[in-house]
């Protein structure tokens with residue numbers, strides 16, 4: 437996806453070495469051991485929030501952001517910690533995900549929004565995440581880990597043999613402190629039920645979220661986030677939540693569901709990867725928004741994130757990473773790179789597909805002391821300087837130099853109007869005008885996703901019959917050019 441500014445990935449140095457205190461847990465009333473004051477907790481959240489926003493991006497839809505935020509704030513203000521600087525964001529992530537940071541920062545992915553079927557379901561997940569904050573789960577977790585440093589990000593594309601030279605610790609997002617224990621998860625569910633009921637929502641809707649997650653994890657090839665594996669099994673949770681709901685007095689079960697209202701809010705949101713932020717067609721990479729293209733070596737494993745686009749050779753002995761920098765020239769960016777004390781090489785000016793560029797081979801020492809060979813190019817295009825660095829082990833460089841250099845020089849402006857105009861798939865809510873099975877529905881309203889995916893996002897069985905005049909989600913979009 438690659439959006440601006442990158443440089444070397446943010447590391448969150450968290451406030452270590454603080455005074456230990458024994459505090460009362462605001463949500464549970466129990467005593468807890470915490471090294472972190474509330475002020476520090478908020479500061480930790482604020483710093484991490486900046487990294488999350490930079491790494492994931494937020495959905496640019498003011499009405500949707502406000503909708504989620506207003507609901508979240510209403511629930512949070514009914515909680516035991518109403519005065520935290522509660523912040524709710526819809527992050528631009530197609531994966532089904534929701535998470536909370538210390539201090540009251542809560543994130544809902546557009547992927548999970550596409551899979552909810554009522555406002556009460558959204559309220560239950562917001563309530564659950566609020567519960568992690570009010571019970572100070574992440575803070576306790578951090579205390580246990582003695583803090584120290586928490587690295588945001590894992591190198592999905594990192595080739596172990598190449599060490600940390602590229603500083604590519606950015607491709608994935610792993611928030612260590614978001615892995616909660618089962619007990620914490622169950623407690624967050626109980627608190628979530630409490631908050632959604634205070635908001636007037638029907639607590640039974642929380643069960644449906646776990647039904648949906650169960651369908652997602654049952655679907656092979658679905659994009660289940662890591663947190664699923666650490667969260668308790670959705671079936672167990674459904675049972676536990678059912679038990680929690682059953683314990684609520686009969687005359688106070690029920691409440692708001694707001695299905696049509698919710699569906700009208702998510703009608704039209706982007707579904708799946710957004711190709712405007714870059715996409716691969718085999719080894720060729722297109723970035724419609726930034727109007728460039730390039731060709732990576734065939735057969736390499738590729739990755740496309742907001743921070744970088746990269747490729748790793750099948751043998752993991754070579755790697756190419758593209759990043760973008762505002763406010764630089766090819767000369768200044770190249771000087772910064774080649775001027776580094778661990779790098780030895782002499783760049784030259786040249787033109788790459790008509791673009792001003794500086795390029796050159798080099799050798800460099802990785803953090804672990806290993807010597808690698810490589811080539812780097814710095815190319816000016818539409819107000820940004822693109823840095824493309826390819827490296828290989830010294831043994832592999834003889835064979836990889838050709839493909840790496842060809843990749844550097846494949847960078848080119850993009851002018852194909854079909855690609856420049858590419859649009860993401862979007863959610864579309866349809867009111868069915870007669871009873872139809874899901875299969876019939878998919879035939880009448882064809883789209884890019886399978887019947888199975890429709891079943892998951894509508895939280896019904898694939899064999900279900902949709903009653904006349906019900907609202908059904910589908911996906912609309914055209915194949916990529």
Ligand SMILES: [Zn+2]
Pocket residue numbers: 564568616621624667
């Ligand atoms: Zn949780």
